[in-house]
Amino acid sequence: MFESLTARLESALGQVRGKVRLSSRLVDETLGEVRLALLEADVNVEVVNRLLGRIKKKSVGTEVQKSIVPGHKVIKIVHDCLVETLGTETVPLVVSAKKPQVTLVVGLQGSGKTTSAAKLAYHHQSSDRKVMLVAADLVRPGAVEQLMELGEGIGIPVFAGRDRNPVAVVRKALQQAGRTDVDSVVVDTAGRTQIDRALMTELGTIARVSDPDEVLLVLDAMTGQQAVAVAQGFQENINLTGVLLSKLDSDARGGAAISVREATGAPIKLVGTGERPGDLEVFHPDRMASRILGMGDIITFFEKAEQAMDAKRAEEMADRLIRNQFTFEDYIEQIKGMRKMGSSGELLGMIPGLRPAPADIQAVDQEIRRSEAIICSMTPSERTNPRIINGSRRQRIAKGSGTSVQDVAFLVKHFGRLRSVFQSLSTGGPGGAPPRLPKALTALSQGGLLGTLTAPGKGGQSRNRPRPAGNAKKPRTAKKRQKKKKR
Template sequence: MFGELVDKFDDIFKKLRGAGKLSEKNIRDALREVRRALLEADVNYKVVKNFIKSVEQDAVGEKVLKSIEPGQQIVKIVHDKLIELLGTKAEPLAPIDKSPTVYMLCGLQGSGKTTLSGKLALQAKRKNKKPLLVAADTYRPAAVKQLQVLGKQIDTDVFSLDGKKPPEICLQAKKYAEKNFFDLVILDTAGRLHIDDALMAELDEIKAKVGPDEILLVADSMTGQDAVNLAEQFHNRLALTGVVLSKLDGDARGGAAISIRAVTGCPIKLVSIGEKPSDLEAFHPDRMASRILGMGDVVTLVEKAQAVVDEKQAEELAERLRKNAFTFDDFYDQMQQLKKMGPLDSLLGMIPGVGKALKGVQIDERGLVRVEAIIQSMTPEERQNPLIIDGSRKRRIAAGSGNSVQHVNNLLKQFFAMRKMIKNVSKFKFKGMPKGSFPFQM
């Protein structure tokens, strides 16, 4: 996320921190670099201008210059101002407390509306709410089918009506949800290639007929300033309740994320960080500012872990670790939990300093697939007691998983080394997070 911008901030801050004594000129030079970095990240130029002005007001003064660590002070000022720019505090979605609550999604074609529908449905299910997906895109031939496939994948009902216009479909869906005790209705509306009046009129009509609790614009963060302009136009016409930035996992430069709130006044509520139904995060201005400034985001990482790690399971695992009874079954479970947390590189990027260290390194998720295949080719007995795996068992496992004996050997070696290491650290409380075990070098 925001790779280049993060790097530039890192360089600028390193210079500031290293300077010891700062002069007003040092500071102005640094701010000029900040300005350039933001512009190159495609942040709206007016937003940049105001941002630099407000940082400058606080940064160039006796108080900062005479402080013990002026460089650190300036980093803090930039951080604080960036949080302000991003919206200060997180704005959660409207609670799912009606029968039904309605979320309406809109945006251009390909921005990620349908994908987001699935993510929101999954999130609702995890809170024990019953969601209904509504196929309100009747223009693209395969759109209804796409939603039905997605619905099946996450085990969620999909509402569709042949031969009706989207506003009517949405209204009927809401009635259906009322009657059948759904908690949340998610309207997956049609997009267009560009904003046009017919689209806006249709969205207006849906809004008037259904009275949604949330009107969310899905904006593709890869499109930079176009996303900002789009958000402005949608907001003027529909009075959005929030923006969802999609595809933030890609090589978006950050311009959309940093400008949208300031330009439109509309809060960013969620960010979409991948194609899988679980790749969704709440937007927290403070955490996002930390990530942009290369400070990592440990809070989100811990939350992700908590969402997928079963507390009781973690306790049991800790107990087994203390007794040195860690098996390949445990190992496999840990891998599955890690996978549920999201794409590996986006997780690593949240650890302070790691994002930078891994720059340019392609994380090879295929290594994980190989490890999985090898473990799956073991018998239950071998998984429980890996010490019995001798030469002929190794050859069988290698053949069964489509790997070489060398690969099996590597995994066993790493497993035993890890078990030993875990035993040494298990006097500390083990919280269910895989420690030092990933990624594998295979």
């Protein structure tokens, strides 16, 4: 997410690091690079000018305290101004006492409107609300069938109707929702390849019939500043309450995300971050600004962890770790839990200070898949007690998992190191304080499951990692060569 923009901004802001005072000339040079980075990211020109104006006004003449790293002060100024551009604060979905609560999902064809409607319905269902989807897109071939398939996959009923008039479909759907005590109705309206009068007339009629509490415009995040023109076109004809940015996980530039709120005033309420039904997040301007600047988003990281892991099961696993009863069954459960949280690249991008290259992310994914394959090729007794894995067992596991004997041996050793770390944590010293806590935590970060995530290769060590400088292999002496020949 925003990989290219983040890299350019980090490079531009690197010019001010180490400066005690920010002069007007230095600020102009830095802002010139920032401006170029934003324009290349397809951010709206007017939005770029307003953002840079705010940054320059706050930066010129700023004294950097001795206790603060100068670069941090500059980044904070840019961060604060970027948050202001993105919307200052989180705007929640409208909550109404009316029943059913109606949400119209509008947008152009190809923006991900129908998929986003299903995700929104799933989002409401996750809040213990009874939800109904309405298939009112009667223009695009296959739209009704697509929504019905999506609804079946998430267990939400879809009202299709037999009418070819979308207004009649919506009217009958609301009547049925009232009879079946539905809490929320999500209406997937028809889109067009471009904004036209027929589309707006139809949406206006549906809005009068349904009296919606929320009208969300779905915009494709990858369309850049073109999204601004689309939002303005809809805003002139229908009363939008917010924007849902789809396909944000595939956007490397961030032009639409930065431009829409500032240019139109319509708040971004939700963002699509994947293909799964649950990949819909509430938009937090401050967290998004942190991601764009490469500062991570640790709050969202922990929120995803809480959603992916059952609280009771997590407590049981923590107890097993402390008691040194952690097995390969628990290890693979952790891997599956991380997959529920999202892709490796997405998770690593949320951790402050970690912005790995695509090649490193691929290495991490490959290592996780290899570990999972090896564990799945073990017998239940081998997963519970890895000490019984001898040479013949390693060969069988390697053959079954499509890996090498060395891969199996390393994973078993890696797992043993992880268990020893937690054993040292539970040993305790005088007064009950763990004497080896700092050392244990260091080992955990380098060799545990966290180490598998944060560095490619085995336990943070790449398979083909070059020998560090100064540790070059010494050539054999004549005496050693002679001994080797005798052997």
